[in-house]
Each structure stands twice: as structure tokens, then as C-alpha cells.
Amino acid sequence: MTGRLEGQHIIVTGGSRGIGAAIVEKSLAEGARISVIDIDTTAGLSLANGLEADRFVFAPGDIRSAADISAFHELAVANFGPVTGLVNNAGRNSYADPLKMTEIEWDEVFAVDLKAAWLCARAVLPAMIAARRGSIVNIASVHADQTYKGYFPYAAAKSGLVGLTRSLALEVGPNQVRVNAVSPGWTETFLVAEYLATQPPEMRKQVLAAHPMGRIAKPTEIANCAAFLLSDEASFVTGANWRVDGGLGARFAG
Numbered sequence: 001m002t003g004r005l006e007g008q009h010i011i012v013t014g015g016s017r018g019i020g021a022a023i024v025e026k027s028l029a030e031g032a033r034i035s036v037i038d039i040d041t042t043a044g045l046s047l048a049n050g051l052e053a054d055r056f057v058f059a060p061g062d063i064r065s066a067a068d069i070s071a072f073h074e075l076a077v078a079n080f081g082p083v084t085g086l087v088n089n090a091g092r093n094s095y096a097d098p099l100k101m102t103e104i105e106w107d108e109v110f111a112v113d114l115k116a117a118w119l120c121a122r123a124v125l126p127a128m129i130a131a132r133r134g135s136i137v138n139i140a141s142v143h144a145d146q147t148y149k150g151y152f153p154y155a156a157a158k159s160g161l162v163g164l165t166r167s168l169a170l171e172v173g174p175n176q177v178r179v180n181a182v183s184p185g186w187t188e189t190f191l192v193a194e195y196l197a198t199q200p201p202e203m204r205k206q207v208l209a210a211h212p213m214g215r216i217a218k219p220t221e222i223a224n225c226a227a228f229l230l231s232d233e234a235s236f237v238t239g240a241n242w243r244v245d246g247g248l249g250a251r252f253a254g
């Protein structure tokens, strides 16, 4: 049986660990060739170590930099040809005080969680439009709809990413290129560990209890949704935001 992503070349930003690495592994299993850009060189090289070089390339780079994205895109195309799929996955948390946060700090968050998605889309879209084929998946967050106090301005950036998804979907829909968001809920990765480290120890129990399924997601469960959206099985799905939150957003608090 051939994989659902056979013949595709997919870029995954921040693909060295966590949800991004799960998307890399799932996409490879479905037959794609993968190019990853990540600022964490150690994690990227360690992931590359276990993978076939003819189907996976890692390049260190910072998605806050248009020059890094452009150089990475050139390298990716030289290796594996035009890009057919893009997963804007790299992201960062933010715990700023809205009254004390500096403009520089604000720009830092938005550079990673929002602007980079546009820069990467801008790099890959001309080839997708020419081929009349392509899929972009933006990893947003349930924070685009509901958020926590003290998590500023993550929710604003992720809401922007869902808005960017809708706008781009309208722009490139006539060219048969699709743009969707995936909004994970709590997922067992470094970002969650980092957040829980800022909270009282009982917080983890409360989080699990709040979930209708009594647990949080494994990165593979987010990757499965992304792989579907990248594949031709999702050929009429565009401009959508797919929540993968174990039902968290379906319940009232309390």
C-alpha cells in the first residue's frame, strides 16, 4: 500500500522535537520527503541521525529571519524539488504582563508565532500556485478561542494565525492550493512541561480532570490530523481550523 503523502515534499518548521517531530515521522511514514528548519541544531541533528538522508534534510535556521527562510527554502528545493506541503509548526510560549511588556518582547512573540507563517507561505506559494496543488497547515492553538490569564500575548498571536489561515485560503483557493489550521489542546511536549513548571504542582491533576477524555494529547495525535490535511484526502478542506483538544473546548468550566 502506498502512503497518502507519496511524491510530496513537505517543509516542517520547528520539526526537531515535540509536535513538529511527530509530524515529520508521520509524513515520512506516509511516503513524503521532508525538509526541516529549526533553531535547535542539537535536536535537529539528533533527529536527522536516525532518518534516511535521501528523504529527510535538516537545516539550522531561525524563522524570525526572512533571509534564513529564503536560504532554507532554496536548499530544500535543491534537494527535493518544489514544495507541495508546508507545516508552520514552530512556536513559542509567552507569559508577559500586558502593562509591562516591551515592544521588543511583543515583536519577538509575533515574529515566531505569526509573521514567520506568512514568510514561509510567501516562499512556497509561487510553486504551489504554478502546480495548482499544495497544502499549508498552520499549527495554531485552542488559545485562539479560549485562553488563560498570564499567557499574554500568545492567544493574540495564535488568533492571528487562524485569521491568516482564512485569508490565505481565500487568496489561493482559485489555484487549488489549500490552507488550514490545526489547533491542538494540551499536548505532552516541552512547551507544556515549561508551562506546568510555572504553576503549582496540583495544576497537572486539574488539567487532566478538565479533559472529557481524562488525559492530554500525544504529539502523534496532532500529527495524524496534520497528515490528513496535507493529503489529497482533504482535497475539499480549506480555510478551516481543526481543533484537536480531546473535547476540552466542548465543556463549560467548573
Ligand SMILES: NC(=O)c1ccc[n+]([C@@H]2O[C@H](COP(=O)([O-])OP(=O)(O)OC[C@H]3O[C@@H](n4cnc5c(N)ncnc54)[C@H](O)[C@@H]3O)[C@@H](O)[C@H]2O)c1
Residues within 6 Å of the ligand: 013, 014, 015, 016, 017, 018, 019, 020, 037, 038, 039, 040, 043, 061, 062, 063, 064, 088, 089, 090, 091, 092, 093, 112, 139, 140, 141, 142, 183, 184, 185, 186, 187, 188, 189, 190, 191, 192
Ligand atoms: N504542546 C502543546 O500543548 C501545544 C498546544 C497548542 C499549540 N501548540 C503549538 O504547537 C507547535 C509546536 O509546539 P510543541 O509543543 O511541539 O513545542 P516545542 O517547543 O516542543 O517545539 C517547538 C519547536 O520550534 C522550534 N522553534 C522555536 N522557535 C524557533 C525559531 N525562531 N526558528 C526555528 N525554530 C524555532 C523549537 O526549537 C522547537 O524544536 C507550536 O506552534 C505551539 O504553539 C502546542
